[in-house]
Amino acid sequence: MSSASQPIPPPNDRRGSRSSRSSSNAGFPEPMNSSDIAASESSGFVVGGPPGSPSPLALRASTSPHRRKSRGARIPPDFHLLDYVNTPDSNLICLICHCPFDRPVRLACEHYFCRICLDHAWDAQPEGCKTCPTCRHKVDADEEPLPVPKILERMLDELLVRCPNSKLGCPWVEQRSNLENHVMLYCEYALVECPASDCRLPVSQKDCHKGCLHYSVSCDNCHTSLLRKDLEDHQRATCQFRFAPCPHCSAELLRLDLNAHINDVCPKATVQCPGSIVGCKYSAERETVAEHETACPMATMAPFFRDQQARIERNEARFEPLVRKVGILEDGLSNITNMLYPANANDSSFPVTNPLDSNNPDAFPPAPLMPTPDFRLPPASFPPAPHNNDQSHSQPPFDSQIHHLLTLHDSLRDELSRVASALSELEGRTSMMIMNENQRVKEEMLHTNAAINGMRVQLHWLMSATLHQRTSASASSSATRAGGSASASGSGRSSASGTPTTGGATMRGPAVGMPPLRRLSDSIRQDTKL
Amino acid sequence: MLASKRLGKELTKMHENLAPGITKIKCDDFQEWLMDIRVDDNPLYHGEVYRLKFTFSNGYPIEAPEVVFVRDETHPIPIHPHIYSNGIICLDLLDKSGWSPVNNVESVCVALQSMLASNTKNERPPGDEDFVRTNRQRPRDINFVFHDDKV
């Protein structure tokens, strides 16, 4: 459906009740879900959409002419009672109700019925033996009917129908898929409860604003007594004295239309020259005035004046919602201000309103002249956008308050985005720093690891050297004294007085014993320092 | 409401065309219709016109209509082993359990036509006289035993 041409539905929209036409809901914005809200809260700054700023919907709501009040529930249309413009294709007809399908379902035997019709038919059947009404094929008691092909639903949606209130005068003819919307929301002929609080009788939506029409009146012409709401119909169609001759041209017409005839049509009625709004005093029968009109200069000018007048009125009418809009924008603006400079929420003069206030050119004092230290936030922590400053001096004052506010709003938005970008820049720099530091630490760790490895090698070398020395010492001692008391004391003794190279390595390894390894670790450490 | 809507639709369709041998006689309200049927291809019923009376409830078409033959000077009751001489028809299609909402006035007429057309026995149901004398029930309340399936 083309949602573009239709107004936004009021919140009591009940179209969801018909599941097969749920597609008609597409096209309207989904409400924000909780994860979206969470995301916007966690990000803190939302550039361009600060909290409290008026949403487009709020603006629209504030400017919409009037809220439709529909008292008394409207009844959803029964598709079985509809009046179709063309005879529908016989394949779209339900065999039970002989109407085009309403929410059709399919049975396993490929027979199609309206959901309601099928339920009614099954209700009438004895418990537990559901059958297909057409072929009596058995259907399991707990088996749900199958959905129908989309193309069938689309063909049904496209059937042209008349409004169920067409007998009351509604001229609406459209595709069936739009019917529910029309009947539930827009039909002016739908019966609603009378607006009077003590009256419960139904009245057409279009007559709702006229107040209660449920009182007796008598027709001025035939003195029949009837309800006020039926009076017009009576005088138009049934009253036996409904015709009357025109007092000027004696044409026979409906009494109801007589005034309109005399005012607009009757050739004999006395009227003024159309130039009267500019000052022409001529007045005569309409026929004569028509002749005068071609010659009267004021009558020639009259249409232009009328146009002008109409334009002025239109502009004045437009002015009112704009004022309201400005109010909303101002609110949003103060919200932005409070958000930007929370410490100065109560100081309305500081600081954003000042730099741009064209009525107060001294409001932007040079910073060095400030005598006392100012603990408030600076007006602009970033170089202000050049065009703001340049123009504030060269340009004439803003031509309207709205323009001024809008400019203010824009500049605030710029400021906000600058804040945001600075923030993200800072964040980037910080994370870069952290990364660099991390890298350095990691490398240092690597080198430490290498050093430890080196020490392990050294240790290993020492161990093997000790072992080697021990075996050689025990071999030599076994030659002199066989079966020494303890191998440990033997080795200790032998190490104390053993060969100078191995003994020195054991005791003073780090100092002198291992020059090559030491050098290696030293050279690595020097690399690290780079 | 739905019944009259549905009957209105059937009526429009019957205006356009009706199966051969079926004529609508009186269909000016949504309570009671009169239909005529002829069965010329069976010599038992050749040349006769039989009049059917349909009585609809508000539950139509979910509830079956009440269908009986009516007798007057020109319209006899057909002789058939499932049709009592007071016009009551013993046909499962018209019974609570045999009725299906996809049936309609025309399809009932056609079914009765074919029931007559296939009949060869020139006789009334057994116990016809007793039944006609004693029965005070409406046809829809009678519990027929469908003793014979080859209607």
Ligand SMILES: [Zn+2]
């Ligand atoms: Zn149906």
Ligand SMILES: [Zn+2]
């Ligand atoms: Zn089936």
Ligand SMILES: [Zn+2]
């Ligand atoms: Zn309407």
Ligand SMILES: [Zn+2]
């Ligand atoms: Zn009222």
Ligand SMILES: [Zn+2]
């Ligand atoms: Zn009157």
Ligand SMILES: [Zn+2]
């Ligand atoms: Zn006139």
Ligand SMILES: [Zn+2]
């Ligand atoms: Zn004039």
